[in-house]
Amino acid sequence: MKKYVFGVDVGGTTVKLGLFDPEGEVKEKWEIPTRKEDNGDHIIADIAESIKEKMSANSIDRMDVVGVGIGVPGPVKEDGTVLLAANLGWGKKNITMELGELLRVPVMAGNDANVAALGEMWRGGGRGYKNMVAVTLGTGVGGGIIIGGKIVSGSTGAGGEIGHIHLEDEEPAACGCGGHGCLEQYASATGVVRIAKKKLAFSDKASVLRDKEITAKDIWDAVKEGDELAIEVAKVYGEYLGKGLAAVANVVNPDIFVIGGGVSKAGEVLIDYMKPYFEKYVFPGAKNVKFALAVLGNDAGIYGAAKLVLD
Amino acid sequence: MKKYVFGVDVGGTTVKLGLFDPEGEVKEKWEIPTRKEDNGDHIIADIAESIKEKMSANSIDRMDVVGVGIGVPGPVKEDGTVLLAANLGWGKKNITMELGELLRVPVMAGNDANVAALGEMWRGGGRGYKNMVAVTLGTGVGGGIIIGGKIVSGSTGAGGEIGHIHLEDEEPAACGCGGHGCLEQYASATGVVRIAKKKLAFSDKASVLRDKEITAKDIWDAVKEGDELAIEVAKVYGEYLGKGLAAVANVVNPDIFVIGGGVSKAGEVLIDYMKPYFEKYVFPGAKNVKFALAVLGNDAGIYGAAKLVLD
Numbered sequence: 088m089k090k091y092v093f094g095v096d097v098g099g100t101t102v103k104l105g106l107f108d109p110e111g112e113v114k115e116k117w118e119i120p121t122r123k124e125d126n127g128d129h130i131i132a133d134i135a136e137s138i139k140e141k142m143s144a145n146s147i148d149r150m151d152v153v154g155v156g157i158g159v160p161g162p163v164k165e166d167g168t169v170l171l172a173a174n175l176g177w178g179k180k181n182i183t184m185e186l187g188e189l190l191r192v193p194v195m196a197g198n199d200a201n202v203a204a205l206g207e208m209w210r211g212g213g214r215g216y217k218n219m220v221a222v223t224l225g226t227g228v229g230g231g232i233i234i235g236g237k238i239v240s241g242s243t244g245a246g247g248e249i250g251h252i253h254l255e256d257e258e259p260a261a262c263g264c265g266g267h268g269c270l271e272q273y274a275s276a277t278g279v280v281r282i283a284k285k286k287l288a289f290s291d292k293a294s295v296l297r298d299k300e301i302t303a304k305d306i307w308d309a310v311k312e313g314d315e316l317a318i319e320v321a322k323v324y325g326e327y328l329g330k331g332l333a334a335v336a337n338v339v340n341p342d343i344f345v346i347g348g349g350v351s352k353a354g355e356v357l358i359d360y361m362k363p364y365f366e367k368y369v370f371p372g373a374k375n376v377k378f379a380l381a382v383l384g385n386d387a388g389i390y391g392a393a394k395l396v397l398d
Numbered sequence: 399m400k401k402y403v404f405g406v407d408v409g410g411t412t413v414k415l416g417l418f419d420p421e422g423e424v425k426e427k428w429e430i431p432t433r434k435e436d437n438g439d440h441i442i443a444d445i446a447e448s449i450k451e452k453m454s455a456n457s458i459d460r461m462d463v464v465g466v467g468i469g470v471p472g473p474v475k476e477d478g479t480v481l482l483a484a485n486l487g488w489g490k491k492n493i494t495m496e497l498g499e500l501l502r503v504p505v506m507a508g509n510d511a512n513v514a515a516l517g518e519m520w521r522g523g524g525r526g527y528k529n530m531v532a533v534t535l536g537t538g539v540g541g542g543i544i545i546g547g548k549i550v551s552g553s554t555g556a557g558g559e560i561g562h563i564h565l566e567d568e569e570p571a572a573c574g575c576g577g578h579g580c581l582e583q584y585a586s587a588t589g590v591v592r593i594a595k596k597k598l599a600f601s602d603k604a605s606v607l608r609d610k611e612i613t614a615k616d617i618w619d620a621v622k623e624g625d626e627l628a629i630e631v632a633k634v635y636g637e638y639l640g641k642g643l644a645a646v647a648n649v650v651n652p653d654i655f656v657i658g659g660g661v662s663k664a665g666e667v668l669i670d671y672m673k674p675y676f677e678k679y680v681f682p683g684a685k686n687v688k689f690a691l692a693v694l695g696n697d698a699g700i701y702g703a704a705k706l707v708l709d
Contacts, residue, residue, distance in 0.1 A: 162683070218552065218553050230649075232649060232650065234545055234550055235548070237546070239545055239650055239651075240651075241529065241650060241651025241652070241684065242529050242651050242652055242653040242684075242686075242687065243651060243683055243684060243686060244651070244683065245647075245648070245651040245681055245683035245684035246649070246650055246651040247649065247651075248648045248649075248651070248681040248683065248684060249648055249649060251648050251680075251681035252644075252645045252648050252649075253641060253644060253645065253679040264681055264682055265682060266678075266679065266681075330564055333563075333564060334563045334564065334645045334649070335649050336556075337556070337559045337560055337562050337563050338541075338543060338557070338558065338559075338560060338563075338645070338646050338649045338650060339543065339550055339552060339557055339649060339650065340550075340551075340552025340553050340554060340555070340556040340557040340558075340559070341552070341553055342553040367577075368564040368577065369562075370556055370559040370562035370575055370577075371575055371576060372473070372554055372555065372556035372559065373552065373553075373554060373556035373559060375553075375554060376553065
């Protein structure tokens with residue numbers, strides 16, 4: 088019986104690592120810097136070195152390690168080939184082979200957002216479910232689709248790109264993807280601020296949001312305080328998000344949506360404003376889906392990476 | 399080596415049956431009437447009787463049969479329980495158990511639209527692909543999502559209900575599902591006629607479509623003849639369908655869309671009018687999807703049902 092699994096989450100600044108038992112209990116967590124120089128050529132070797140040190144410090148034999156899972160910020164093919172991770176300086180790269188040769192243990196790789204979704208299913212807000220959609224409301228809006236316990240990475244690694252579902256024909260501003268009217272333009276952290284700025288400009292209503300630089304947190308705090316204008320913003324936000332998630336539910340009909348990312352720190356109030364619109368726009372047969380908040384935060388990636396190896 | 403598989407497609411008027419070899423070559427196809435009296439209580443026994451007769455006529459021993467697959471017009475759970483098939487008079491019913499007991503061979507069941515999708519993947523327009531979305535443009539608009547070669551039936555059997563993706567806030571007419579502005583209201587056979595009637599009413603342009611009862615076929619025939627007003631209709635149709643399929647692609651990023659149903663008899667022209675809009679609204683990373691027409695027609699159901707048993 089093998090006793091240890093490593094989960095690795097490669098970010099643009101730091102690499103997060105975790106040592107787990109096969110039941111998903113974390114034994115130890117640590118970080119190393121992401122060395123992006125030389126087209127990120129040192130990253131894999133640094134990870135291997137750090138894992139070897141940890142094994143040595145804990146007297147862990149290679150034969151006791153189930154394997155190493157690794158999440159990467161870019162599209163990853165099923166064989167573990169990274170197609171591109173611009174953030175790290177990587178072009179096409181077979182990281183499972185590279186890391187596997189250095190450590191001589193099995194290595195599995197996945198896209199970081201998808202891997203984080205798997206973590207939330209395994210040990211987070213989606214625990215106990217096999218059909219789950221993870222929604223990340225942060226700088227952008229991302230998604231991770233899990234069907235029958237497995238990540239849907241898609242034909243070209245674009246599975247779960249739910250932030251770019253088109254919702255608004257009349258949007259003059261361009262999305263990062265080049266489109267106009269994507270879910271991300273409304274439901275991200277900057278999206279909710281845009282909605283608020285527009286409301287403030289077109290209304291004379293008093294509001295705690297007036298005359299200052301506002302953040303997503305300011306808006307949701309104001310909603311909780313009962314600020315009328317902020318509540319109008321929350322309704323507009325909820326309608327866009329509800330409409331987008333309804334489209335997702337009409338495609339894959341999940342058991343549960345697990346909502347994470349910076350904006351979700353607002354808490355249940357966000358779900359409360361979204362849900363009536365979700366129910367308005369979803370196919371009636373797909374209405375009985377559950378909504379939960381993500382619970383693992385920045386650790387979702389190392390959990391999901393570990394789970395990759397165990398599946 | 400077992401030599402035979404039966405595929406059964408239960409419709410509201412007739413039950414279609416097929417005898418296949420495990421490679422998917424059809425040996426024989428036939429139909430029996432669907433007896434809906436007594437809440438459809440005779441349907442399963444009739445199917446069992448018909449299969450037994452066919453086995454006897456062909457000297458097929460029970461031990462040579464891999465199994466029987468059956469597609470049903472309603473949501474079907476993974477264990478083969480039909481939740482409801484109003485069309486047949488059925489409430490909750492465990493048809494795999496019932497039919498299995500009568501025939502004493504393995505039985506697998508699935509929703510008819512999903513099963514037809516599987517048939518198109520196995521031996522039809524989606525042959526060779528494992529990640530496919532089948533789109534049925536008929537009286538309604540249905541979908542079948544296949545990921546890694548398996549049907550995504552969803553948490554409550556509503557996977558692939560893509561006809562009810564909300565696309566239009568300004569739609570006054572109600573969809574069959576109770577919503578307003580569903581894809582089905584534009585992309586179905588009646589949907590394209592509605593678009594045409596609206597164009598005819600708001601335009602003075604001469605058209606072969608004027609002053610008669612028009613069908614979806616009339617419209618696409620007129621498009622092929624270069625009728626200007628019909629072409630305007632095709633563009634509106636293409637924009638709704640392209641927008642809807644773009645949302646689907648942003649969720650599951652399939653290899654291929656396979657388009658069937660009565661409206662698809664228009665042929666490639668339908669894809670030609672949809673594709674530019676699909677590309678406009680889809681996430682750039684999911685753009686390189688293929689589009690093909692379904693080829694099995696009404697036989698897709700028996701093929702997919704047979705495939706259910708072979709998986």
